Amino acid sequence: MKKKSMIIIFFIIFSAITLFPGTEPEGTSLFPTMDDFSFDGKIETYTPDTLFEYINGGADLFLNFDFVKLHSLRYKNKDGGEITADIYIHSNLPNGFGIYTQERPTEGVFIEIGTEGYYEEGLLNFFKGPAYVKISSFDLGKSEELILKKLAAGISGRIPQPKGYPAIFSRFPSENKFPGSEKFININFLGHSFLNRVYSREYSNNETILRLFVIKNDSVSESEEVLSKYIEFIKRKNGVIKKKGNITTFTDPYYKNKGKMNFLISGNILIGMFSDDPGIFLKMAGHIIGKTK
Numbered sequence: 001m002k003k004k005s006m007i008i009i010f011f012i013i014f015s016a017i018t019l020f021p022g023t024e025p026e027g028t029s030l031f032p033t034m035d036d037f038s039f040d041g042k043i044e045t046y047t048p049d050t051l052f053e054y055i056n057g058g059a060d061l062f063l064n065f066d067f068v069k070l071h072s073l074r075y076k077n078k079d080g081g082e083i084t085a086d087i088y089i090h091s092n093l094p095n096g097f098g099i100y101t102q103e104r105p106t107e108g109v110f111i112e113i114g115t116e117g118y119y120e121e122g123l124l125n126f127f128k129g130p131a132y133v134k135i136s137s138f139d140l141g142k143s144e145e146l147i148l149k150k151l152a153a154g155i156s157g158r159i160p161q162p163k164g165y166p167a168i169f170s171r172f173p174s175e176n177k178f179p180g181s182e183k184f185i186n187i188n189f190l191g192h193s194f195l196n197r198v199y200s201r202e203y204s205n206n207e208t209i210l211r212l213f214v215i216k217n218d219s220v221s222e223s224e225e226v227l228s229k230y231i232e233f234i235k236r237k238n239g240v241i242k243k244k245g246n247i248t249t250f251t252d253p254y255y256k257n258k259g260k261m262n263f264l265i266s267g268n269i270l271i272g273m274f275s276d277d278p279g280i281f282l283k284m285a286g287h288i289i290g291k292t293k
Contacts (some may be wrong), residue, residue: 026073030087032154034147037083038076056151065099065186068130075151081140085151086173087159088132094166098184100127112157113149115163124148129161134249168199168216173287178202178209182200189213191254194229205280212284215270223270227263248279 029044037232044054044085047069052059068089075083090096103125108118114133117126121144124135133155135148169182181202189195200213216221227248231241234250242249248263255261258274262281265271271285 005031016173027087029070030155030158031073031085031152034075034151035235037075040076040082044072046070046072061102062088062099065095082138083140083148083151084136085155088134089157090130090132092130093161093164094184095186096127096130097131097166100125100132101183104180109132110180111149113152114159115165117152119145119148124152126152126156128156128163131159150154157174164197168214169201171288172201172212173203173284176204176206190252192233194232196227203284210273210275210280212271212273214288217270218267219268220265223265223268227265227271230263244278247282249278
């Protein structure tokens with residue numbers, strides 16, 4: 001009898017857990033409460049299959065950076081002020097950083113919330129770890145900036161991953177760099193399907209802008225395969241391939257005005273840059289190579 005009673009109790013508990021798995025919607029822990037504001041509705045969650053329902057026409061850009069899910073929540077106050085907080089979760093730090101840099105302005109009011117963010121009238125965006133957070137507002141009055149920064153800081157504190165940029169940027173040269181020019185392109189760099197997972201930074205060289213980029217592959221053979229595909233493309237376009245030492249040089253027909261494309265392989269790292277001066281490229285690539293050893 002006792003055994004039968006225990007089975008019945010277990011069945012009741014199991015049924016309750018199954019039917020009522022939790023009252024808090026997914027993503028609740030990421031949104032702080034705000035003084036003088038209340039939640040306006042429930043958290044809405046979107047996946048790669050449904051993101052277009054929320055940002056029709058803009059979903060593809062996010063999907064290109066391994067988008068995982070979006071949590072969206074609206075806040076309102078008694079005076080009619082409104083805030084929408086969108087937390088886009090991507091697969092990893094590089095992709096969270098990468099999608100942020102797609103919308104980051106070249107100049108702006110940059111703030112130290114998350115790893116990096118910026119404020120403009122009516123919006124505040126930042127990234128931290130794999131999360132890209134976009135906060136927009138309406139009719140908040142003169143306190144708008146303060147309110148958005150407070151909410152952003154609260155969300156940032158609830159994102160579990162630490163602050164920081166992709167570690168590979170610490171290997172790039174810092175001299176003559178353009179601040180805020182770092183980017184991560186997950187797929188189709190320069191429009192080529194074989195150039196993926198690319199980290200880049202721009203530099204000033206007299207009156208020329210140089211863009212140094214790195215593809216971090218899983219192995220030496222993968223780096224060689226990527227370069228081989230690029231060379232095959234150039235040959236199909238009747239291009240000339242030159243090799244001097246460990247530097248491979250050619251002209252990309254799509255970017256003739258940018259000068260010669262230079263490539264160098266160092267282990268699983270593939271380093272590239274447009275420049276008609278291979279000496280400059282070798283100097284800058286050498287900085288990365290020196291830090292990979």
